[in-house]
Amino acid sequence: MxxxxxxxxxxxxxxxxxxxxxxxxxxxxxxxxxxxxxxxxxxxxxxxxxxxxxxxxxxxxxxxxxxxxxxxxxxxxxxxxxxxxxxxxxxxxxxxxxxxRPVLPRPGAGAGRDQVRPGVQRLVDMAETSPAYVVDRRLDVLAWNRHACALFTDFARLPLVERNWARLIFLDDDMRALFADWAGKARDTLAHLRVNAGNHPEDPEIARLVGELSAKSETFRRLWADHEVRERSHGRKVFNHPLVGELVLDFESLRLPDDPDQTLIVYTVEAGSPSEAALSLLGGSGG
CATH class of the missing domain: 1.10.260.40 (lambda repressor-like DNA-binding domains)
Known part of the structure; x- marks a missing residue:
């Protein structure tokens, strides 16, 4: 630095x-x-x-x-x-x-996009019936499986700069329509980003992301001014999917022990529920 x-x-x-x-x-x-x-x-x-x-x-x-x-x-x-x-x-x-705390140089502060370990990618792929993906401290989506694409969006088709969870939540109209409680999801996403910004104040990419979203989204700008700090490690989300209708899914969010700047998010469904049948249908549709 x-x-x-x-x-x-x-x-x-x-x-x-x-x-x-x-x-x-x-x-x-x-x-x-x-x-x-x-x-x-x-x-x-x-x-x-x-x-x-x-x-x-x-x-x-x-x-x-x-x-x-x-x-x-x-x-x-x-x-x-x-x-x-x-x-x-x-x-x-x-x-x-x-x-x-004082500002100290940290390794990798200005480094480019992170990479997931091959073992982590295999773990994501093995969650065959559960949408799963990995984000880094900038909320860039680094890895995903077929069910995550079917539920959210085809990440592989997105330009690299748009493959970011905060940009998708605040700037993508389809993502806004997908979450039944989009306002709650927006607050969770922003609060998580603020935690990461506090942990990595020296990262210029996070600062640029915050600046871009503040300029493009009035909601982001207003929520950022609230200074909310939070990380939700688990919870329930309701989705209104255009292909299969309502989905009620639980999620677990896990920071990787050897890569604490990377977080694995996995969505699961209650066995025998209508959401299980809908999720199975969604996965079989190929997104």
Missing amino acids: STSHRRTVALSKRMELTEFLRSRRARLKPEDVGLRNLGGRRRVAGLRREELAQLAGISVDYYVRLEQGRTQNVSTEVLDAVSGVLRLDHHERNYLRNLA
Whole structure:
């Protein structure tokens, strides 16, 4: 990472740290954390800086410098205290730690598209009756099987730059129509991308992706401003497929132990359900 790029990344992290902490203060009221609400008009929504500092056991000046990204080597104890007051969950705590740490060169920060190991590709292919695919930290789709193409889209026919899950969710009308709860899927996708952006602030491709989606999608731009941080490792999705109608599928999302920047997503179906018959028909249709 060049010196100029490191400065740019550091500035971006400082801005994100400020906005993230402000957004988390804004969602709490004094009475939520045991403080008396003395009434009257408050100039800021949520907790004031001095209230948060008092509850976290640090000076107001130190918290102000932390929120503005002007601290160096802030301790884990301080970050944990602030996280506790703000009621951050596991993902949000990790995100805050990543934002507060110094910018250090990381190998492969500007590298091109990742590759999956042959064994991972075979694992995806072996899921013969389950849609399965692999994404990297930029949400580029790296591997997929026949059922994933039948359910979502023929990834092989997409130009490489469009073979990206975030672009598909926010910019593809067919994908919007496929998910019964598209708004929920959009929030999950964006929150996952923000986690990855926090883990890899030095990756220029993630920054470019965020910039492109912010310019092309008003929904993305609005949701990105909420600073939501989340990774869903499992859940249920309902699809409205143009060929077979409604499908109710469960998914498991697994980060690969030896390649933690790659995530395997597999959709399964309840045995004997109408969705199983529909999924079987969809797979047999060849997409």
